[in-house]
Amino acid sequence: MATIRELAHLCGVSPATVSRVFNNPDVVNAKTREQVMSTAQRIGYLPNESARTLATKKSFMVGLVWDTDHRRPGWRHPFFQEILIGLKTALSGRGYHLLLLATSSDKTPDAYLHAVRRHNIDGVVLIDSDNWDSSLQRLADSGVPCVSLDRPVTGPRTTYVTSDNAGGARIAVRHLHTRGRRTIATITGPTRTGPGAERLRGYVGELGRLGLPHRPELIVEGDFYLSGGYTAMRRLLELDERPDAVFVAGDAMAVGALRAIGEAGLNVPRDIALVGFDDLELAALVQPGLTTIAQDKPGFGTAAAAAVFAMINGGATPPPRTLPTTLVVRGSS
Amino acid sequence: MATIRELAHLCGVSPATVSRVFNNPDVVNAKTREQVMSTAQRIGYLPNESARTLATKKSFMVGLVWDTDHRRPGWRHPFFQEILIGLKTALSGRGYHLLLLATSSDKTPDAYLHAVRRHNIDGVVLIDSDNWDSSLQRLADSGVPCVSLDRPVTGPRTTYVTSDNAGGARIAVRHLHTRGRRTIATITGPTRTGPGAERLRGYVGELGRLGLPHRPELIVEGDFYLSGGYTAMRRLLELDERPDAVFVAGDAMAVGALRAIGEAGLNVPRDIALVGFDDLELAALVQPGLTTIAQDKPGFGTAAAAAVFAMINGGATPPPRTLPTTLVVRGSS
DNA sequence: CGGTTTCATGTAACCGGTTTCAGTCAAAAT
């Protein structure tokens, strides 16, 4: 591996000049610059990032923290890959790399926190983390810019991005209303989670706005997974007055609900209309296709990257970002 | 951030001793060691990885290369997350981190190759790459240990891990045969890909072993995606003698086939039995559930990690690894 | 008891960049 001194020697200049050619090209004479660049090309010189990081304390790496605990399938964030690709694209466009920092219960909770400090990580993005509240605090305290996805946390250098969950829920309910449904139930996510609570809030709010009665027995809590949607739907089917529509706060649960309805010998959308949330790939594949509230998946990655950069470069911590949601109508409503 | 010299000074020893405490604890006096470790703990000392990498030329980072080109949805490798988690678990168990090196057509093809050299990456894992043949060659030439997933490439420091695709196909065909089916068609993957070719080979081989005639019109090439499976199935349905079973070389295609069969007014499994390949999450969700050949998804990650470590530490390049596949029977057969 | 090991540690060079500061030199200003 060629070093900066070798390259400098070949060009008859000092290492300092070579360094400037790469980091501050404008201050070096055009002729010299050209010569250095072409020789660099020729001998295949590539600056050593470790040396660079050591000197500048900037690693041009962003850490991605996500929980790999097998028991909590939360690590299967529905959009994981799409967030990842949005993030990666935005980052590499700016010359940054992504370092994966998985947490898992068998490790020290601050293992990833240490990694951040040891590697001079410039910023951190957290996906779908649940139980890292305390170490998140220490992370934020450590001064590293930090963006959380779908978890409303803020701090001096900490912000978050989330979908307009309440708004999406309102759209869903309104849509069912315009389709003539009047007994609209909901299967919620865990209400301790941000998205779970917000979607429920939107549902309740829109019911009020439409002048529909708010009936507690029409609200059943699910868990965002298929099986939870299935059992929740069965409970709704046992009601004396069966709902004619359900807003299911997650597509995976909606597929479970679909199955429960089918097993009960009922038809979607004739007997019961369904609207999901997320717009997973799955939603287009089931029969009937699932009407759903789509989230801006690549937007998560892009927005997270933008927020991280704002903090890395600028200074002011950007306010939380809420991504718009849109209705996608398919066969289930 | 505390440095090694500060810590050394606090303990009244030299930096060299502190370094030894962390890298070679046995050679330092137990008393001294304890003292250094506890003071390190107290002041929150963490060794700087950049400095360490600079000195040792080992980064304790493994690069994960995968193609993010949007036009080729290959980056949505169905197992991406599960491979990732297997890989991540195996790596962090050994103190390694994972650096994402996405390729995409808009970048220089060797962008990731450069990143590998600049960051002193110790080893590389490639997922589902297609068109990087030439740069893979240069990567292998550069001497970095390299493990490819599902692509049969070898070299001095390059090996691969793949499923037993041919074996799985044989199991699928045999299963359909025991179910009494005799006109068994197949929808293949692209035969230029390893898995596509191998699964076809297994299909043909098992037909022969069972004494069934080998009829070219029963073999239709697909593309591993849902839409390809759909159109391929339609072609099979147009045959004079319609098959009573299809081995579909990928679950996504199988879902497409399922749809085509449904639209033709036929029933699965009564009229046509289906066996897929992969065991995507999807396979359990469609109606009827898809009988399929399951791949050992976490095994990919674990095996890849094992191969990388073997090359990083030991020396001998491990032989290609073939993971077993298993039959999962659901409603479609 | 002198000489040889062994054990524990320190010294100092090195890894490969960046950056401050000072210096050179030609052109512009006076």
Next chain:
DNA sequence: ATTTTGACTGAAACCGGTTACATGAAACCG
């Protein structure tokens, strides 16, 4: 002709670790 200016470059310290080699004390040995 002298001073000033500005553009460009070089010398050298520094970032925070690792490690070959040297050193000194204690243990061992005949």
